[in-house]
Amino acid sequence: xxxETLDPAVAAELEAIDAAVAGAPGADPExxxxxxxxxxxxxxxxxxxxxxxxxxxxxxxxRRSWRPRLFLGTLLPAAAVAAAALVALVxxxxxxxxxxxxSGGGGVAAPESASRSAAxxxxxxxxxxxxxxxxxxxxxxPAQPGRRVERSARVELGARADRFDAVTDGVxxxxxxxxxxxxxxxxxxxxxxSTASFVLRVPTxxxxxxxxxxxxxxxxxxxxxxxxxxxxxxxxxAARLRDARTQRRALVAALATAQGRExxxxxxxxxxxxxxxxxxxxxxRALNARTSFxxxxxxxxxxxxxxxxxxxxxRWTPGDAWRDARRGLEVAAGVLVIALAFALPLALLGxxxxxxxxxxxxxxxxxxxxxx
Amino acid sequence: MDxxxxxxxxxxxxTATALRPAEDxxxxxxxxxFEELYRTSADDLYAYVVTxxxxxxxxxxxxxxxxxxxxxxxxxxxxxRGSARGWLFGIxxxxxxxxxxxxxxxxxxxxxxGAPEPEIGDDPVRRAxxxxxxxxxxxxxxxxxxxxxxxxxxxxxIAAVLGISPTNAGTRLHRAVHRLREACHAS
Numbered sequence: 001x002x003x004e005t006l007d008p009a010v011a012a013e014l015e016a017i018d019a020a021v022a023g024a025p026g027a028d029p030e031x032x033x034x035x036x037x038x039x040x041x042x043x044x045x046x047x048x049x050x051x052x053x054x055x056x057x058x059x060x061x062x063r064r065s066w067r068p069r070l071f072l073g074t075l076l077p078a079a080a081v082a083a084a085a086l087v088a089l090v091x092x093x094x095x096x097x098x099x100x101x102x103s104g105g106g107g108v109a110a111p112e113s114a115s116r117s118a119a120x121x122x123x124x125x126x127x128x129x130x131x132x133x134x135x136x137x138x139x140x141x142p143a144q145p146g147r148r149v150e151r152s153a154r155v156e157l158g159a160r161a162d163r164f165d166a167v168t169d170g171v172x173x174x175x176x177x178x179x180x181x182x183x184x185x186x187x188x189x190x191x192x193x194s195t196a197s198f199v200l201r202v203p204t205x206x207x208x209x210x211x212x213x214x215x216x217x218x219x220x221x222x223x224x225x226x227x228x229x230x231x232x233x234x235x236x237x238a239a240r241l242r243d244a245r246t247q248r249r250a251l252v253a254a255l256a257t258a259q260g261r262e263x264x265x266x267x268x269x270x271x272x273x274x275x276x277x278x279x280x281x282x283x284x285r286a287l288n289a290r291t292s293f294x295x296x297x298x299x300x301x302x303x304x305x306x307x308x309x310x311x312x313x314x315r316w317t318p319g320d321a322w323r324d325a326r327r328g329l330e331v332a333a334g335v336l337v338i339a340l341a342f343a344l345p346l347a348l349l350g351x352x353x354x355x356x357x358x359x360x361x362x363x364x365x366x367x368x369x370x371x372x
Numbered sequence: 373m374d375x376x377x378x379x380x381x382x383x384x385x386x387t388a389t390a391l392r393p394a395e396d397x398x399x400x401x402x403x404x405x406f407e408e409l410y411r412t413s414a415d416d417l418y419a420y421v422v423t424x425x426x427x428x429x430x431x432x433x434x435x436x437x438x439x440x441x442x443x444x445x446x447x448x449x450x451x452x453r454g455s456a457r458g459w460l461f462g463i464x465x466x467x468x469x470x471x472x473x474x475x476x477x478x479x480x481x482x483x484x485x486g487a488p489e490p491e492i493g494d495d496p497v498r499r500a501x502x503x504x505x506x507x508x509x510x511x512x513x514x515x516x517x518x519x520x521x522x523x524x525x526x527x528x529x530i531a532a533v534l535g536i537s538p539t540n541a542g543t544r545l546h547r548a549v550h551r552l553r554e555a556c557h558a559s
Contacts, residue, residue, distance in 0.1 A: 005539045006539055006542055006543065010542065010543060010546045011542070013546050013549075013550075014527065014542050014545065014546055017520065017545070017546075017549055018526070018527075021520060021521060021524060030553075031549075033498075034502065034521075034549075034552070034553065034556070035521055037498060037499050037502040038502060038506070038517065038521040038522065039521065039522070040499055041499055041502060041503045041506070042415075042416075042419035042521075042522045043418060043419050043422040043423075043428065043431070044415060044418070044419070045414065045415060045418040045431075045432065045435065046428075046432070049432040049436070050414065052436075053410075053414065053435070053436050053439065054410075056436070056439075056440070057406075057407060057410045057439060057443070058407070060403070060443070061439075061440045061443050061444070362535075364473060365466060365469035365470065365473065366469070368469050368470075368472040368473040369424070369469055369472065369511050369512060369515070370511060370512070371472070
């Protein structure tokens with residue numbers, strides 16, 4: 001009670017009421033009589049229900065039957081969490097589990113599917129990847145009839161430390177077997193961790209088969225492929241070259257009969273056209289080189305406790321068991337995180353709903369009293 | 373603690389106040405303290421609930437349900453939030469209002485057939501006047517009178533039961549008693 005906010009007369013009246021209710025000697029007579037009258041007319045509980053209630057109180061209100069509230073209050077939230085965990089488990093396992101710690105950019109592929117993932121991508125005008133080795137010999141072999149497509153790939157292999165050398169040797173042999181060559185390589189060793197980088201050039205028509213064979217050498221961490229359609233650029237360059245050659249032939253024919261100043265003028269023009277022809281021939285050769293040979297940027301990484309596991313056919317070792325156990329823990333942690341991600345918003349919504357339901361219930365109760 | 377005397381004429385409400393379990397403000401309710409609470413509050417609780425629901429037989433069920441609900445929630449009682457008696461009356465209020473919602477009808481106390489009239493001794497006419505004046509009050513005012521005069525709750529406890537501030541409870545109580553007295557005088 002805050003008497004400082006009550007009217008003094010009201011506060012005094014309340015004190016008088018309290019005194020009358022308490023039966024204080026100096027209480028207001030009228031209020032005391034009113035209090036006594038009210039107590040006298042107060043309804044009394046009949047004896048039988050009072051005795052029955054007293055028995056129940058003494059017995060501790062034994063439960064008559066299984067209360068459904070127990071189910072709703074205890075098991076239902078547990079069922080919701082279990083359902084969220086199940087959904088999380090499905091999500092994690094369907095996604096292939098936690099990503100490898102050192103995987104490259106997109107296009108992660110398991111070893112068994114490496115050969116399938118090496119299938120040729122659609123030869124559309126997609127993004128062009130990087131490295132094309134300069135100075136490659138131009139052997140004009142079109143990748144597809146009527147089209148000029150530059151193809152490239154980026155492959156990451158993971159190998160155990162004891163198989164690193166075998167894998168790198170296999171890269172070179174596989175490339176040569178497919179009619180290609182190693183345009184560049186770099187090998188680094190730091191203790192038991194080794195890394196080898198290759199720039200491979202293989203005929204474009206042999207790219208898919210080369211990637212499939214390279215993928216069998218070790219565990220594939222990632223494969224990316226890119227294509228760029230150069231048909232338009234090639235055909236345009238070829239057309240300009242034809243025109244330039246035609247113009248050159250015409251100038252040569254005209255020069256054969258020209259004399260004096262006209263011959264000088266024709267010789268000057270012939271010089272310009274010839275230069276243009278040479279430049280267009282170089283451009284066409286370069287385009288042919290880009291489309292005839294594909295570039296593979298390949299990296300081999302090896303470590304002592306490599307997570308890449310064994311290549312097909314290797315034995316299962318305690319190290320493999322440790323890796324599998326750790327993966328299981330990672331999956332469990334992922335499931336827990338996802339389950340919480342589902343459960344926490346649901347719990348928040350449930351809490352908000354409960355608050356709203358409580359407020360609505362209070363309003364309805366007060367309304368029931370007003371209607372009584 | 374002594375058993376509270378059965379309700380009869382002239383029993384001062386101060387008896388109920390003095391018999392509140394001493395453990396209320398010091399610790400959570402024990403089983404023994406709950407039984408003591410029952411003995412000291414059952415009659416007052418019944419009188420209060422009858423005032424709300426205006427049906428004796430329904431009030432019996434509400435009172436029983438209130439005590440059972442309080443027993444189930446013994447662990448949730450927090451003495452820092454108020455007395456055990458106020459806590460119990462709050463539970464009973466909710467149960468009574470839920471009963472009103474379910475019934476959606478009103479049975480006046482005076483019209484209930486066969487309701488036993490208490491022996492009132494001094495002035496039956498005056499007490500009948502008081503009863504009629506109480507019945508004629510608005511439900512909320514009637515409730516306030518019951519909480520103060522039947523249950524013997526102080527203003528802070530009344531405020532806790534109703535979920536309002538003590539100042540607001542005092543103002544409403546003053547208004548209710550004033551109207552009750554006016555109604556008695558008018559009769």
